[in-house]
Amino acid sequence: MESLTTDDEELVRAASELLLRAYDERDHRVAAAVRGGSGDVHLGLHLASDRVNICAEPSAIANAAIAGEDALHTIVAVGMDSAGTPRVINPCGVCRELVPRYGERLRVIVDHGGEIGVVSPADLLPIPWVRAQPYDA
Template sequence: MTADGGFSRLLSAEDQALVAAAAEAVRARYRYGRHSVGAALRGTSGRVFVAVNLDATVGRAAICAEAVALGEAVMAGETVVVVVAVRHPRPDEPGEPAVVSPCGLCRELLLDYAPEAEVLVPGRGRTGLRDLLPSPYRR
């Protein structure tokens, strides 16, 4: 990820490794129209959980990469501390995979399971999840 506009300077070596893990996940599984986003979550133990999004013919059935990785972390008994998502460009787009901010649904889901987590956000570096979703939905 070379053309990141200086974003990598905002990240620790550990967070840069998280970005690399998410990018590698999507590179390894990239399939146009199916797997274009990778996510990596680091738990309190230091373990990293990576996943790709699961796109579907019926859009509502699609699952974001962050949700898949979160499910793996939950199953392992982890508490998530840092999250990153990386989007791979379409084959007709120039460039490398880039860090993207989690969508609103992922923000809500992550807040339910990891309210104290931080998210890697382009141009900002590490940002508290609560800062990205100051007024979450509550039942």
């Protein structure tokens, strides 16, 4: 696991500031930030209803795509701890499949047993799901 760079720390701060502004226990529990190839930071927010939850990471990735980013560099998600302080959280299973689709070299900031660092998408999902192919007899 790589150590955080100054840019990584800035990304964590950006996601944390968004979460502090928008946090709602029912509707917005997670915020994410992704740095595009341009260097710009794009934010995302968890969206929830009684039946549907959309993770913050895809929201940030979508915002980067809308802004015209052709590459993504680093992504992070943060959630609130029990003291009301944002902290780095790890991608869920769906996001572990989604993130590599938008950058196999994308750097992912994670919490590994209390140590915050950077891993690759392959580290998150070492044996990814593969779609079954039709069988032609």
